[in-house]
Amino acid sequence: MSNAQIEIQLIAILVAIACALPGTFLVLRKMALITDAISHSILPGIVVGFFITQDLSSPLLIFLAALTGVLTVVLVEFIQKTGLVKEDTAIGLVFPALFSIGVIMIAKNANDVHLDIDAVLLGELAFAPFDRFIYNDLDLGPKSLWVIGIILLVTITLLITFFKELKLSTFDAGLAAALGLSPVVLHYGLMTVASITTVGAFDAVGAILVIALMIAPAATAYLLTNDLKKMLLLAATFGVVCALSGYWIAHWLDISISGAMTTTLGILFLLVYLFAKNKGLFSVLYRQKRQRLEVSLLTFLLHLQNHKDDATERHVKHLNEHINWQKVQSKSVLRLALQNNMIQINNDIISLTEKGEHFAEEAINYIMTNKNAEIENMKNRFFLFRG
Amino acid sequence: MKENNIAIKIDDLTVAYNYKPVLWDIDLAIPEGVLMAIVGPNGAGKSTLIKSILDIIKPIAGSVKIYGKPYRKQRHLVAYVPQKGSVDWDFPTTALDVVMMGTYGSLGWIKRPGLKEKKAALEALEKVGMLGFQTRQISQLSGGQQQRIFLARALVQNASIYFMDEPFQGVDATTEKAIINILKELRKAGKTVVVVHHDLQTVPEYFDWVTFLNVKKIATGPVKDIFNDNNLTKTYGINYKVSIQQ
Numbered sequence: 001m002s003n004a005q006i007e008i009q010l011i012a013i014l015v016a017i018a019c020a021l022p023g024t025f026l027v028l029r030k031m032a033l034i035t036d037a038i039s040h041s042i043l044p045g046i047v048v049g050f051f052i053t054q055d056l057s058s059p060l061l062i063f064l065a066a067l068t069g070v071l072t073v074v075l076v077e078f079i080q081k082t083g084l085v086k087e088d089t090a091i092g093l094v095f096p097a098l099f100s101i102g103v104i105m106i107a108k109n110a111n112d113v114h115l116d117i118d119a120v121l122l123g124e125l126a127f128a129p130f131d132r133f134i135y136n137d138l139d140l141g142p143k144s145l146w147v148i149g150i151i152l153l154v155t156i157t158l159l160i161t162f163f164k165e166l167k168l169s170t171f172d173a174g175l176a177a178a179l180g181l182s183p184v185v186l187h188y189g190l191m192t193v194a195s196i197t198t199v200g201a202f203d204a205v206g207a208i209l210v211i212a213l214m215i216a217p218a219a220t221a222y223l224l225t226n227d228l229k230k231m232l233l234l235a236a237t238f239g240v241v242c243a244l245s246g247y248w249i250a251h252w253l254d255i256s257i258s259g260a261m262t263t264t265l266g267i268l269f270l271l272v273y274l275f276a277k278n279k280g281l282f283s284v285l286y287r288q289k290r291q292r293l294e295v296s297l298l299t300f301l302l303h304l305q306n307h308k309d310d311a312t313e314r315h316v317k318h319l320n321e322h323i324n325w326q327k328v329q330s331k332s333v334l335r336l337a338l339q340n341n342m343i344q345i346n347n348d349i350i351s352l353t354e355k356g357e358h359f360a361e362e363a364i365n366y367i368m369t370n371k372n373a374e375i376e377n378m379k380n381r382f383f384l385f386r387g
Numbered sequence: 388m389k390e391n392n393i394a395i396k397i398d399d400l401t402v403a404y405n406y407k408p409v410l411w412d413i414d415l416a417i418p419e420g421v422l423m424a425i426v427g428p429n430g431a432g433k434s435t436l437i438k439s440i441l442d443i444i445k446p447i448a449g450s451v452k453i454y455g456k457p458y459r460k461q462r463h464l465v466a467y468v469p470q471k472g473s474v475d476w477d478f479p480t481t482a483l484d485v486v487m488m489g490t491y492g493s494l495g496w497i498k499r500p501g502l503k504e505k506k507a508a509l510e511a512l513e514k515v516g517m518l519g520f521q522t523r524q525i526s527q528l529s530g531g532q533q534q535r536i537f538l539a540r541a542l543v544q545n546a547s548i549y550f551m552d553e554p555f556q557g558v559d560a561t562t563e564k565a566i567i568n569i570l571k572e573l574r575k576a577g578k579t580v581v582v583v584h585h586d587l588q589t590v591p592e593y594f595d596w597v598t599f600l601n602v603k604k605i606a607t608g609p610v611k612d613i614f615n616d617n618n619l620t621k622t623y624g625i626n627y628k629v630s631i632q633q
Contacts, residue, residue, distance in 0.1 A: 164497075165497075168491055172474045174438070178492075
């Protein structure tokens with residue numbers, strides 16, 4: 001690996017972490033769309049900053065961009081508060097307006113300067129190592145490494161300091177307000193951090209794809225854990241893994257780095273969405289199938305219990321017509337009941353065992369009283385009674 | 388009951404959303420030590436009243452005093468149970484963690500909850516009969532259990548005044564009984580409890596004080612004196628007959 005390659009990967013890692021941390025809170029606050037808006041509407045801030053400083057990584061440019069980001073949020077909320085349109089419409093009104101101002105400014109004034117619309121929108125990580133931070137003839141590494149490094153450091157410091165406040169105001173803004181832990185301040189704080197990070201992530205993925213780095217790792221982590229701290233760690237890890245693998249895929253296939261990173265993020269999310277242990281699609285489908293089978297089992301047991309004294313109702317052959325099930329279903333229910341020693345079959349007449357009788361009683365009791373205590377141990381064996 | 392001691396005093400409170408008044412010129416004095424229901428039809432401003440007392444919504448006129456001082460100075464005296472539906476129960480956190488959030492107010496900014504807060508949270512969980520569920524992810528709790536968790540979170544605040552927004556909504560009968568018993572215990576301990584309530588049938592059984600609200604205040608006072616057909620009709624606008632009255 002060359003020096004430049006190491007530097008590029010280092011930048012990618014820092015960008016991924018810096019995006020994943022605020023992204024986690026944005027996902028939990030159901031604000032993914034506002035990130036998209038911010039990532040577009042900071043463009044005029046960047047352009048103005050660039051005209052003044054002629055430097056894509058100057059602090060003034062980052063400050064102006066963050067200001068436009070927060071302005072977006074303020075405008076969206078203002079329009080929303082008029083009650084004339086809903087939030088999504090307000091977002092759809094605000095960010096194209098700001099974004100188009102940026103586009104016009106570039107087209108009008110920046111044709112001869114080197115602010116390329118593609119670079120702004122899509123980013124070009126491969127060029128990042130060329131823009132060096134030189135102090136007293138001393139080469140201190142790529143500028144964007146410093147920029148994103150400082151942003152990440154500030155983000156982590158804020159996150160650790162205000163973790164409790166962020167958690168509460170995200171989960172229950174009403175209580176946060178009542179307790180005096182001003183959710184409004186935290187809201188705008190988070191928006192400011194998200195805006196600044198978006199600018200910082202610029203060199204790596206550009207203004208548009210940064211939303212993938214913010215949202216995808218957090219959304220993936222959300223499917224895997226029930227713990228906020230773990231979710232933050234997982235999101236950061238996923239971001240880093242995808243950023244690095246995206247970089248190498250781009251390297252080998254000779255394609256755009258930001259495109260490869262984003263695609264990797266998408267694929268990772270898809271895999272987790274399909275295979276996650278509890279919330280994954282396959283696991284949900286399997287659980288639903290189990291539940292259907294268990295409801296059938298219960299229906300079957302109750303039928304047997306109801307007709308304790310009437311052997312014809314409990315004849316194997318009559319079951320199909322009486323409960324009106326398909327053959328396959330009847331068979332699997334019968335097998336499940338037998339496996340669990342809940343029924344016995346004598347001369348084709350089915351009857352409940354003691355255990356089956358007990359189970360049916362217990363289950364019907366639970367359904368009628370909705371008491372939890374007695375059912376706790378049944379829950380371990382059956383999906384049916386889980387929330 | 389020390390009726391002379393006023394816990395909450397509201398004067399000329401008007402709240403508006405987009406210039407449309409939701410609460411109009413409310414005067415209300417809630418005595419210390421009562422268990423009070425706020426009743427009224429949908430859109431009467433019941434939740435809004437609680438939220439403006441708690442400084443969550445800014446009124447356009449009027450003042451609220453908690454024991455003679457503005458709410459901002461008296462936060463530590465007040466606990467709040469929002470509507471269960473106001474939060475996302477899929478949030479990645481556990482029952483114990485939600486209860487611990489009740490301690491965040493006394494901790495203030497930046498300071499983190501420690502062993503002392505954890506102990507208080509476990510005690511509160513025990514009081515609401517939810518010990519053993521502390522590590523349970525909150526989406527895995529039933530509606531009644533979620534409401535108990537919210538109640539525990541308020542108990543942990545160890546306040547003098549409790550505000551609850553529809554604590555009986557969507558809970559089973561057992562939980563409703565458990566909650567009302569805890570509220571009655573709070574009153575016995577001299578606390579003031581204000582509850583937004585929907586089920587008119589249970590008002591005389593659960594509460595000793597009631598406020599009728601429909602944008603304006605219709606009536607407020609002891610249940611035995613003012614919970615009658617006349618006030619119900621005024622509040623709900625239809626000819627109301629409470630057959631459950633004594």
